[in-house]
Amino acid sequence: MKIRFSRAPILLALILIGAFGARVYGINFPRYHWDENLNFDSALYAARHALALGSYVHGSFFPYLILTVWTTWLMLNGAPPGALDLNAEFARDFATFALLARAIILVASVATVGVTYLLGARLYSRAVGLLAAFFLAFTFLHVSESHYARSHVLSAFWMTSAVYWCARVLDTGRARDYVCAGICIGLATAAQYSAVLGMFALVSAHLARGWNLHATIHWRAWLLDRAFLLGLNCAALTFFSVTPYALLNFPYFAGEMKWFLTEVVSHTWVDPEGQPVFLFYLTEHLRNGMGLGFEIVAFAGLIYALYRHQTRDWILLAFPLPLLLALAKGENFARYALPLLPFFAIAAARVLNDGAQFARARWATGALIAFALALMLPSARNIARYDFWLTQPDTRAVAAQWIATNIPRDARIVIEGAGVLGPTPPAASARVETVFRLDESHEGGMFVRQVARAQTFIEREVEYLVTVSWMQRADQASYSAEFQRSLVEAYAPIVEFAPTIEFRFDPYAWRMDYAALEQIVPGTPGMGGPRVTIYRRRGMP
Numbered sequence: 001m002k003i004r005f006s007r008a009p010i011l012l013a014l015i016l017i018g019a020f021g022a023r024v025y026g027i028n029f030p031r032y033h034w035d036e037n038l039n040f041d042s043a044l045y046a047a048r049h050a051l052a053l054g055s056y057v058h059g060s061f062f063p064y065l066i067l068t069v070w071t072t073w074l075m076l077n078g079a080p081p082g083a084l085d086l087n088a089e090f091a092r093d094f095a096t097f098a099l100l101a102r103a104i105i106l107v108a109s110v111a112t113v114g115v116t117y118l119l120g121a122r123l124y125s126r127a128v129g130l131l132a133a134f135f136l137a138f139t140f141l142h143v144s145e146s147h148y149a150r151s152h153v154l155s156a157f158w159m160t161s162a163v164y165w166c167a168r169v170l171d172t173g174r175a176r177d178y179v180c181a182g183i184c185i186g187l188a189t190a191a192q193y194s195a196v197l198g199m200f201a202l203v204s205a206h207l208a209r210g211w212n213l214h215a216t217i218h219w220r221a222w223l224l225d226r227a228f229l230l231g232l233n234c235a236a237l238t239f240f241s242v243t244p245y246a247l248l249n250f251p252y253f254a255g256e257m258k259w260f261l262t263e264v265v266s267h268t269w270v271d272p273e274g275q276p277v278f279l280f281y282l283t284e285h286l287r288n289g290m291g292l293g294f295e296i297v298a299f300a301g302l303i304y305a306l307y308r309h310q311t312r313d314w315i316l317l318a319f320p321l322p323l324l325l326a327l328a329k330g331e332n333f334a335r336y337a338l339p340l341l342p343f344f345a346i347a348a349a350r351v352l353n354d355g356a357q358f359a360r361a362r363w364a365t366g367a368l369i370a371f372a373l374a375l376m377l378p379s380a381r382n383i384a385r386y387d388f389w390l391t392q393p394d395t396r397a398v399a400a401q402w403i404a405t406n407i408p409r410d411a412r413i414v415i416e417g418a419g420v421l422g423p424t425p426p427a428a429s430a431r432v433e434t435v436f437r438l439d440e441s442h443e444g445g446m447f448v449r450q451v452a453r454a455q456t457f458i459e460r461e462v463e464y465l466v467t468v469s470w471m472q473r474a475d476q477a478s479y480s481a482e483f484q485r486s487l488v489e490a491y492a493p494i495v496e497f498a499p500t501i502e503f504r505f506d507p508y509a510w511r512m513d514y515a516a517l518e519q520i521v522p523g524t525p526g527m528g529g530p531r532v533t534i535y536r537r538r539g540m541p
Contacts, residue, residue: 008126012117012133019113019137020106022383023146026390027102028095030397032508034420035150040090040101043067047086052245056256060243061190062151066101073100101149108157109146113137115157116342119164122171123312124350131349131372132342140379141289141334142341144386148508155192156339158184159319162198163343166205167315169231173209178231181205186238188339193260195339197322202231204318208311270332270511271477278328285334288514290341291378294348301347304354316343334512348375385520386507395497395529399423399466402495403534413464414438414457421506422468423532433462437471439483453486463540465491469531470506491535500526 031037035058042063045054053060070086073096079085090097116136121129136142146153162184168177181202188195206228240246246253272280286295302320305313320343327336352372356364400423407413412431415422419434436442439451457465465487472478479487501519505511520526 008121008130011130012114015117015130015133015137016110016113019110019143022138022143022387023106023109025387027106027147028099029147029390030394031094031098031424032394032396032420032506033148033150034418034509036098036101036148037420039063039066039149039151040098043070043101044087044090047071052249056243056245056253057260059151059155059189059191059193060245061187062104062149062154064242065104065154066149069100069104070097073097098149102147105146105149105153108154109142112142112153112157112160112342115160115164116345119160119167119342120346120349122164122167123316123346125353128346128349128353131353131368132345134372135294135345135348135376136342138376138379138383139290139294139341139345140382140386141285142338143379143383144289144512145335145338147390150335151191152335152338155188155195156342158188158191159195159198159339160342162188163201163315163319166201166318167312169202169205170208170311170315173227175227175230178202178206178227179234182231182234183238185235187242189235190239190242192339193257194323194326194336197326198319199232199235200322201315201318202228202235204314206231208314211311268332270334272332276328277332278324280332281327281337285332285337288382288512289334289337290344291375294375294379295344297352297375298344298348301344301349301351304351305347316346319343333510382514382517384522385517388522389517389520389526389528392526392528395499395527395532396421396423397529398527399497399532399534400425402497403464403466407464411463412461413466414462415466415468416471417466417468417530420509421470421530422466438465438467438487439479450480451483452480453483454490455486458490458537463537465535467533467535469502470510487535490538492538493533494536495534497529497532498527499529499531501528502531506530 038055038058039062042053042055042058043066046052046063046067051064053063070090074080074086074089079089113133113136117129117133119129120132142153162181165177165181165184168174169181185195185198185202188198206225210225243253268277270280272284275283282295290298302317305317320340323340352368356368403413403423403425407425410431412433414433414435415424416435416438417423418436422434424434425432438454438457441449441451454465478484501516503513503516505513507513507517
């Protein structure tokens with residue numbers, strides 16, 4: 001398929017407008033996400049502690065970016081940008097500050113679509129670039145994750161940009177291309193540590209260029225090439241520039257990284273239902289997040305690139321293949337696959353475009369366009385459903401209002417859900433304690449011990465308990481029979497708030513329930529959120 005140069009900018013602009021619309025709709029939803037809480041708290045903490053963070057597990061770059069945007073917003077509105085003023089304004093107007101942070105990811109997400117076009121066009125052709133941009137623009141997994149203020153989409157943008165500059169290294173070998181590639185890798189890694197695998201792309205580009213010049217350059221000169229070393233140094237300098245406390249407080253940073261790596265290799269957070277983690281990504285996250293047809297074509301594109309194994313193919317594969325292998329172990333949230341999507345889109349676009357060119361029939365271009373639209377239809381339907389559902393009322397908000405209205409202000413109440421998955425009533429409405437789960441005790445965010453019986457809350461003179469269905473998201477995550485029995489013996493349910501369509505899992509931070517998502521009919525009002533049950537201590541008047 002050939003695209004006239006004059007038409008490419010128009011088509012790309014239309015794709016970008018569509019990508020923006022799909023991502024911006026419903027972006028002003030309430031505070032529902034754990035990682036958003038962590039990033040917001042990290043930005044506020046950095047404002048009070050000379051840019052030091054309480055935790056470096058999620059990287060420094062995005063909290064610093066949030067803090068920069070928030071401070072700029074205060075200054076533009078004539079407010080002092082000090083830490084105390086920032087905390088006060090954040091508490092007063094959370095919705096605006098959350099929207100500003102989410103807007104960063106919105107911009108990065110749409111920009112990733114644009115960079116995907118540039119990379120596809122640089123490696124193969126404008127037709128491949130446009131088709132890949134279209135695929136990414138309307139891939140459900142990328143669209144849904146772009147609503148949240150967390151760093152995975154941001155890292156994917158910088159990683160795609162890094163590979164674009166690596167493609168330029170292959171073509172030109174100029175020092176500035178090495179430098180730009182290194183800077184992008186450094187920023188991507190500072191946003192999400194797994195992006196350090198992007199070094200494979202830079203090394204592959206330098207290897208491919210050296211192979212092309214092997215007759216005119218000695219291997220030692222190639223290895224010690226000034227531009228190559230400059231790119232590597234720029235990656236490290238950029239990372240430490242936006243992660244300064246990796247050097248300023250190395251023991252603390254190293255301890256966090258040790259804990260993080262231990263968690264990654266030893267925990268499977270999302271239940272893969274008996275499957276190996278890698279297979280779970282293929283059959284759950286990618287199959288549903290991309291659509292089965294698109295996933296099949298994308299992997300066919302990867303295999304085709306391996307079969308062709310041209311130097312440009314190795315640039316395309318150098319980052320996603322190691323990341324695919326890394327996903328086979330440990331933590332298995334869908335968002336960890338986000339950096340793969342731009343490369344999957346290019347691989348799919350390339351194999352389809354080459355197939356259309358091989359056909360050499362007049363109908364080939366029309367058939368290619370129709371097939372591409374059909375591939376995106378499952379994602380488009382899910383985007384419409386999810387964006388609409390984000391705008392609907394939520395059981396947590398309704399339950400929080402009921403608590404504020406019906407429970408005395410001096411009553412003691414314990415709510416599970418870690419302050420995010422459960423209702424969050426106004427601070428003055430009751431003596432509220434938020435916990436992760438009623439049957440677990442945590443200290444400093446770490447599990448300490450199991451709570452065997454609900455009588456523990458009686459001993460603590462707790463009058464009300466609130467349970468949330470998303471905390472018992474599967475049979476193996478339910479309360480023990482003993483705890484459930486003791487809960488019913490000690491406390492009586494007095495009110496329950498049920499959603500119109502019940503999702504088994506928290507779709508914002510944990511795992512999308514695609515069977516429930518398919519039941520949503522855009523335009524038909526409903527109630528979102530988990531099932532929330534409020535219990536009162538037996539014997540109370």
